[in-house]
Amino acid sequence: MTRDLPDYVCACGRSSVPSAGRWRCDCGGTLDLAPVPLAWNPRAGDHSLWRYRDAIAVPGRELSLGEGMTPLVDAALDGEPGVRLKLEYASPTGSFKDRGAVMLVALARLLGADRLVADSSGNAGTAVAAYAARAGVPAEIFVPAGTSEKKLHQIRGHGARVTVVEGTREDTARAAAGHVERTGAFYASHVYNPYFYEGTKTYAFELFEQLGGRVPDTVVLPAGNGTLVIGAHLGFAALREAGLSGRVPRIVAVQAERCAPVAAAFAAGRAEVAPVAAGPTVAEGIAIAAPARGARILAAVRDTGGAVVTVSEQEVAGSHAALAARGLWVEPTAAVAYAAVRRLRAEGSPYAEGEVVAPLCGSGLKASL
Ligand SMILES: Cc1ncc(COP(=O)(O)O)c(C=O)c1O
Ligand SMILES: [Zn+2]
Structure with a gap:
């Protein structure tokens, strides 16, 4: 049954055969798929993420509720040229x-x-x-x-x-x-199962196409377990390695100040993430005190020349309100990336220069402040 699937690999050097019961390596580590060269052949008539079916490892027959191909809109706020928002909350179940x-x-x-x-x-x-x-x-x-x-x-x-x-x-x-x-x-673990990241890779592919065949200067992404950070990095890196893009965007990963283990490791120059004692945060979706793929998140950020930043509860609330005032209704966690964009711009950070894209990851119909 599994003969069409490649073996899983682990950083320890072991490989394992995919099966219903296999979710981590015998060493306890996380499983990955060995990288394969990118086959870039978007299917023009398919308006879901399956248009990239040649560019990802597809686990079996397709299944679809019309996921992917989310809108990219201009933030169009006075004084915020170049900021675009990708409306992941327009996904079938309301999140990326x-x-x-x-x-x-x-x-x-x-x-x-x-x-x-x-x-x-x-x-x-x-x-x-x-x-x-x-x-x-x-x-x-x-x-x-x-x-x-x-x-x-x-x-x-x-x-x-x-x-x-x-x-x-x-x-x-x-x-x-x-x-x-x-x-x-x-x-069906979004953290442990490597096929989840085949899906989140398509975030990068869509952006590349939506921007007319190029990547933005910076992508600002929320990070709890890092499924979007890691997937987007895999996608951008694949485009770079295939020669379709000369560079990858800088990835700025964003955590809530009250639960920021990856930001702490980044600031300390460490390669591994140590668990933290987390405080309560309105950004419930990214409150992950011990991310299983923390080292991979750090590696993704560093590969792109990016950073890991934190935002306060007040900044999240302020951004939630600012988005709502412009017609964008998101759950509190989904205001985190935009909160970071606003701060980076206010600080005149180099990460805010040029073209910046942030996702709005979850719908306001799911949770409110
Ligand atoms: C709305 C929203 N944004 C961001 C995230 C962060 O995703 P991850 O934990 O994979 O980094 C989540 C995770 O549940 C979420 O629900
Ligand atoms: Zn292992």
């Missing part, structure tokens, strides 16, 4: 997680999984639940206590079972992984 969730569920189906499990701060779980419903695979989603009611309602609406874990986001991940080990269910 659809890009990766569709890959995970397609993979689960290929591997013959009869059940899948995911853990999430809300949006990834919502996306996995929707695609599982679409594929007819039962799903169980683990979420931390305090997850927005609207997200829980959406997950249940798609027919998935919700397990609320009293504890942190990390406790929730442990509960999901334990359940997977006990039951043999497929772990």
Whole structure:
């Protein structure tokens, strides 16, 4: 069943065969797909991320709710020329997680999984639940206590079972992984499964096409577990290696001041991310105290000459209001990247020079301040 799929690889040197039960390396490390040369052949008639099907590792038969190809709009705020916003909240389930969730569920189906499990701060779980419903695979989603009611309602609406874990986001991940080990269910983890990043790669490909075959100077991206940072970096690096773009954009990863383990490691010049004791933040979607791919996030940022910055609760709230005042209704977490753009511009930072693009990752219909 898995003969069409390449082996997973790990930084320790081991490789492993994809199967429903395989979600990390025997060493405990994260799994990747070995890079392959980019086959750049966007399918002109396809207005979903599947237009890039030749440029990504496709896990099995396609599945689609029309994900990808999100609008790119001018922020068009006085004094903010060059800032563009990519409306990821226009995705089928209201967040960019659809890009990766569709890959995970397609993979689960290929591997013959009869059940899948995911853990999430809300949006990834919502996306996995929707695609599982679409594929007819039962799903169980683990979420931390305090997850927005609207997200829980959406997950249940798609027919998935919700397990609320009293504890942190990390406790929730442990509960999901334990359940997977006990039951043999497929772990549709947006953090661990490398196919998720095949999906988020398409963020870079779309930007490249939407800008007429070039990349912006800087992309500002939220970072919790870093699924968009890592995916976008893979996509931009592939375009660079294929000679389609002479450079990659600088990646500025943004964390909430109250939960900023990657920013701390970046500032200290470290290659690994140490867990932090996090405080409460309105940016619930990026409150990840111990990101499993933290070192990979740092490597992506450094490869591009970028940075990791933090924003305060007040800056997130101010940006949320500024976006709303311009017709853009996002959840608080989705205001984080834009908050960083505003600050970088106010500071006259070199990261704000030239063409800057930030995503608005999640819909305001999901959670509010
Ligand atoms: C709206 C929103 N933005 C950003 C993120 C951050 O994604 P990641 O944790 O993969 O960095 C999330 C994750 O759930 C999210 O829901
Ligand atoms: Zn390993």
